[in-house]
Each structure stands twice: as structure tokens, then as C-alpha cells.
Amino acid sequence: MTIAIVGAGLGGLALARMLHVKGIDAVVYEREPSRDARGQGGMLDIHSGQRALREAGLLDRFHAIARPEGQDMRLLEPDGTLLLQEDTPDDAPSLRPEVDRADLRDLLLDSVPEGTVRWGHAFESAGDGVLHFADGRTATYDLLVGADGAQSRVRALLTDARPVHIGQNVVEVGIPDVDRTHPDLAAMVGRGNYWVLGDGKSLSAQRNGDGRVRIGVSFYNTAENWFATSGIPFDDPAAARARLIDLLAGWDPRFTALIAACDDTVVPRSITTLPIGLTWPSTPGVTLIGDAAHLMPPVGEGANMALLDGVLLALALAAHPDGFPAAVEEYEREMFERTGAAGRMSADMQELLMSPDAARRMLAFFQPG
Numbered sequence: 001m002t003i004a005i006v007g008a009g010l011g012g013l014a015l016a017r018m019l020h021v022k023g024i025d026a027v028v029y030e031r032e033p034s035r036d037a038r039g040q041g042g043m044l045d046i047h048s049g050q051r052a053l054r055e056a057g058l059l060d061r062f063h064a065i066a067r068p069e070g071q072d073m074r075l076l077e078p079d080g081t082l083l084l085q086e087d088t089p090d091d092a093p094s095l096r097p098e099v100d101r102a103d104l105r106d107l108l109l110d111s112v113p114e115g116t117v118r119w120g121h122a123f124e125s126a127g128d129g130v131l132h133f134a135d136g137r138t139a140t141y142d143l144l145v146g147a148d149g150a151q152s153r154v155r156a157l158l159t160d161a162r163p164v165h166i167g168q169n170v171v172e173v174g175i176p177d178v179d180r181t182h183p184d185l186a187a188m189v190g191r192g193n194y195w196v197l198g199d200g201k202s203l204s205a206q207r208n209g210d211g212r213v214r215i216g217v218s219f220y221n222t223a224e225n226w227f228a229t230s231g232i233p234f235d236d237p238a239a240a241r242a243r244l245i246d247l248l249a250g251w252d253p254r255f256t257a258l259i260a261a262c263d264d265t266v267v268p269r270s271i272t273t274l275p276i277g278l279t280w281p282s283t284p285g286v287t288l289i290g291d292a293a294h295l296m297p298p299v300g301e302g303a304n305m306a307l308l309d310g311v312l313l314a315l316a317l318a319a320h321p322d323g324f325p326a327a328v329e330e331y332e333r334e335m336f337e338r339t340g341a342a343g344r345m346s347a348d349m350q351e352l353l354m355s356p357d358a359a360r361r362m363l364a365f366f367q368p369g
């Protein structure tokens with residue numbers, strides 16, 4: 001029986017790793033040409049996903065690359081008021097450490113046998129046990145697992161659902177080598193997450209393992225085509241920074257100083273999600289894991305769910321060696337319930353972030369009563 005996984009992201013690789021531990025072969029088809037073809041983005045906070053890494057025998061290796069100090073948090077209002085500062089004591093348990101996404105993906109890639117990932121295979125369609133790739137190549141499968149992320153093409157084999165814009169547009173910028181280039185801003189942001197919430201916008205800054213501070217400026221309750229009307233010239237980074245600073249008029253100058261210090265990488269990102277609690281009738285021979293199955297607002301659950309999906313599907317397949325359909329059904333039943341709950345929690349957090357009194361509500365969330 002041939003298991004074909006489309007997508008070498010966190011979910012697809014967790015599945016391949018757990019299958020390998022259980023002595024089951026799988027092939028991962030990835031459209032990127034190589035492991036370093038594309039930057040993997042910033043930090044992920046890994047909490048429930050640690051269970052998946054433990055099952056996959058990777059927890060020690062994970063803790064060796066994780067940054068517990070990344071759990072530090074500062075919460076502020078646009079006028080500069082510091083509402084909350086939490087610094088992680090050295091001996092605190094690593095319940096939600098941050099990890100560089102590229103490091104976590106490398107850890108997973110190194111944990112599967114050489115040749116498991118077939119790079120440069122962009123999946124196009126599947127039917128009658130045959131996968132078709134963009135360059136005309138084909139491959140056979142008995143079970144197809146779509147681990148191909150937010151814009152999944154495999155998803156269409158199971159459901160008509162598509163990601164929908166949720167009224168948030170983010171501009172991503174960053175300060176490289178912050179300790180050397182801007183020690184004052186490095187001290188202000190600290191070792192972990194720095195949040196400024198208010199008036200329909202937010203600024204989140206986060207120190208990454210490589211010394212870069214990644215900054216996301218979010219504009220809430222904005223339309224899907226907002227970037228086109230925002231006046232941000234993405235092809236002129238200096239002018240884009242100046243426009244961002246204009247859009248934060250009235251904010252404390254320390255926050256706009258962060259934007260002024262950024263380099264020329266300016267990336268627009270529109271936030272979309274799948275319907276919360278999305279399900280589909282179980283179909284022999286194909287299933288989904290990760291964002292392909294349950295794309296949620298980016299508030300810290302997606303990567304954890306993708307890791308769990310991959311590992312739990314592998315365990316179900318190992319428990320039903322002669323029955324893929326039963327294994328897939330068992331996996332999907334648990335996955336729908338678990339990720340539905342995570343999706344509802346993420347939607348509540350998203351609603352909080354989008355509200356006019358987001359900073360005070362966030363403070364109440366962290367300091368109830």
C-alpha cells in the first residue's frame with residue numbers, strides 16, 4: 001500500500017516521521033525545489049504540539065532548539081502605557097516555548113529517511129489512484145494525504161469549502177540583527193513577544209532566534225482589497241515604511257521608531273480562514289491534515305494542530321494495518337472534534353484582537369479577576 005503525502009510542511013513531515021517510527025513507508029511530494037528554497041518565516045509557539053513531538057521521539061531534540069525565553073510578553077496601548085510585562089524565570093517549565101519555524105522543519109526533515117521527500121513536485125490533481133503533477137509527471141497512491149497548507153489543492157477532493165477573508169490585513173516588516181543595529185529597540189522589545197493593541201490596529205514585534213525582530217502591523221475590519229486602497233507602495237520600501245508610520249498617527253513615537261528601523265522586506269498578508277468546525281464525509285483513499293483541513297486565525301494553534309494531526313493519523317494507520325478507511329475515519333473523528341475546539345478558541349481570540357478595547361480585554365485574559 002502506498003501512502004502519498006502532498007506537502008512537506010509541519011503536518012506532512014510529522015506524519016512521515018511517525019509512520020517511519022512505526023515502520024510504514026510513505027512518500028512526501030513537495031512543490032518547493034529544495035529545503036532552503038523559501039524562507040520559512042518566524043517563530044511558532046509550540047504547546048499541545050509537544051505531545052506530538054514526544055510520540056514521534058523528537059521532544060529532546062525539540063527542546064534543544066526551542067527558546068523558552070521567547071515566552072516573555074509585553075502588552076501595551078498605543079499611547080505607550082505598559083499594561084503587562086511577563087518575563088520567564090530561568091527555571092520555568094517550557095510549556096509554550098518559541099521555536100524558529102525553519103529549525104523545526106529541519107528537525108522533522110532530518111528525522112525521515114533520505115529520499116522520503118520528493119522536491120519539485122507540485123501536485124495538480126488526483127483520481128483513480130494516480131497523482132498528477134504540474135510538470136506532467138505522475139505517481140500512484142492507495143492513500144492520499146493533503147498536507148498542502150492554506151491553499152490546498154487536495155482539499156477540493158473532499159469539500160467545496162474555501163478560505164474566506166476575515167477582515168484582517170497584515171504588513172510584515174522586520175529589523176535585522178537588532179542587538180547590533182538598534183540595541184535600544186532590542187531592549188524595548190525584549191526576548192519574546194511585544195504587543196501593542198488598540199484603535200482597530202495592532203503591532204506585534206517578536207524577537208527571532210537569528211536576531212531579527214519580526215514586526216506585523218495589522219489593520220482590522222478592513223476589506224479583502226484593502227492593500228490596493230491603503231496607499232502603501234509595496235514596491236518602494238522606504239515609502240511603504242513612511243506610509244505605515246502615517247497610518248499609525250497618534251501612536252507613541254517609540255512604536256513608529258520600530259517601523260523606521262526596518263529593512264526593505266515589506267510583505268502584505270491577507271488573513272483568511274476555513275469555516276470553524278468544517279467536516280466532510282469520510283472518503284476512502286483521501287484525507288487532509290493541518291491548514292488544508294482547518295485553517296484558523298493565526299493566534300497560535302495552527303502549527304500545534306498540524307503536528308498533532310500528522311502524528312495521530314500515523315498512529316491510526318499503524319493501528320489498522322489492513323484497513324485504511326477505518327484508520328482515516330478514526331483519525332477524522334478525533335481531528336474534527338479537537339480542531340473544532342481549537343478553531344472556536346482561535347475565533348474568540350480573534351474577536352478580542354479586533355475589538356476597540358483589545359488591550360484591556362487582553363489584559364483581563366491574562367490576569368482574570
Ligand SMILES: Cc1cc2nc3c(=O)[nH]c(=O)nc-3n(C[C@H](O)[C@H](O)[C@H](O)COP(=O)(O)OP(=O)(O)OC[C@H]3O[C@@H](n4cnc5c(N)ncnc54)[C@H](O)[C@@H]3O)c2cc1C
Nearest residue numbers: 007009010011031044045123149290291300301302303304
Ligand atoms: C504569521 C503566522 C504566524 C503563525 N504563528 C503560529 C504559532 O505561533 N503557533 C502555531 O501553532 N501556529 C502558528 N501559525 C500557523 C501555522 O503556521 C500553520 O498552521 C502551520 O504551518 C500549518 O502546517 P501545515 O503543514 O498544514 O502547512 P504548511 O506549513 O503551510 O505546509 C504546507 C506545505 O505544502 C506545500 N504545498 C502547497 N501546495 C502544494 C502543492 N500543490 N504540491 C506540493 N506541495 C504543496 C507548501 O510548499 C508547504 O511546504 C502561524 C501562521 C502565520 C501565517
